Ligand SMILES: CC1=C(CCC(=O)O)c2cc3nc(cc4[nH]c(cc5[nH]c(cc1n2)c(C)c5CCC(=O)O)c(CCC(=O)O)c4C)C(CCC(=O)O)=C3C
């Protein structure tokens with residue numbers, strides 16, 4: 001075993017959203033997620049019902065446990081002995097506790113990997129803010145600093161993007177055994193976000209809409225891949241799920257259910273619905289797609305196939321470990337190649353100043369500009 005491949009890091013930190021694991025945890029979880037946010041009570045009650053339909057248990061933590069084991073196995077296969085720690089933003093094991101334990105164990109440099117592939121406040125900077133909270137909570141003057149770096153947003157790393165493309169192609173191949181290509185449509189789906197959050201997504205000096213563009217580019221690449229592999233041209237669109245917030249606030253559209261109605265009206269008879277916005281089966285996938293969108297499809301007489309999420313697919317797990325190695329090589333100043341598919345400029349692992357801003361209030365964040373970090377952290381750990 002050698003840890004050279006991931007030097008200078010002492011541990012990997014799988015960083016996730018969290019979710020309830022029993023009926024009593026649902027409300028406290030929802031309160032934590034929505035604290036200080038403009039979410040109507042009716043929406044909270046409605047989302048609570050989604051969780052209760054599954055016994056109050058989200059699949060997300062079990063998915064994280066499976067990913068933690070799979071990552072550990074892939075690291076060991078490559079001869080790397082580093083531990084894979086796990087912390088959540090909104091449920092146990094909390095990031096604060098995981099980072100505090102790492103400090104007690106003498107781990108000084110952690111490499112974070114989020115279970116979120118795209119660039120926006122909700123899918124990137126909010127994790128960086130929670131990492132700042134985690135190093136700050138329990139830190140007292142004179143304590144050793146736990147320094148945290150992060151893997152770059154990986155929506156277009158082939159481990160994620162090409163694995164999604166393969167899963168979609170397999171699902172469409174299945175549908176084509178029973179339906180004519182002209183009657184089949186492909187719908188990629190991601191989490192909706194407010195228009196204002198999309199417009200400000202990406203580096204502070206960019207035109208924004210990076211969140212939407214990343215999904216559109218991957219969708220177009222998958223469409224091409226399906227055509228090249230199966231020899232059919234399928235109607236393909238990106239749609240959104242899980243909108244919340246007051247109806248007066250615009251969020252990215254079309255909603256997947258509205259889109260299915262439009263497809264049915266156009267004569268489509270079968271749909272492959274691919275949750276490319278999610279790395280594993282979250283509640284948004286098992287409820288918003290497998291229950292709600294499936295019911296819409298049933299009402300419309302549409303055959304509905306839900307494409308699997310990448311989850312712990314071997315080429316996804318191996319791609320994530322490639323990303324860990326890439327980030328470590330970058331930290332060592334080696335200038336590693338950043339693989340991308342479809343080809344595009346990779347988002348940097350150290351976020352640009354003002355990247356995906358918090359539109360409510362500026363808060364300290366790690367893994368970005370030095371002046372966005374907590375002052376004591378910058379003083380002790382140096383710039384990013
Ligand atoms: C872009 C994005 C991702 C993808 C990136 C990533 O994966 O992180 C994501 C993931 C997730 N979102 C999740 C759950 C929730 N998100 C909510 C609310 C919100 N999400 C937003 C965006 C996103 N969310 C936004 C803009 C809001 C409005 C409030 C705000 O501005 O923050 C609410 C409140 C109720 C509601 O309104 O729905 C809940 C319960 C879970 C756990 C699922 C499980 O338990 O399996 C996961 C993985």
Ligand SMILES: [Fe+2]
Pocket residue numbers: 191
């Ligand atoms: Fe969410």
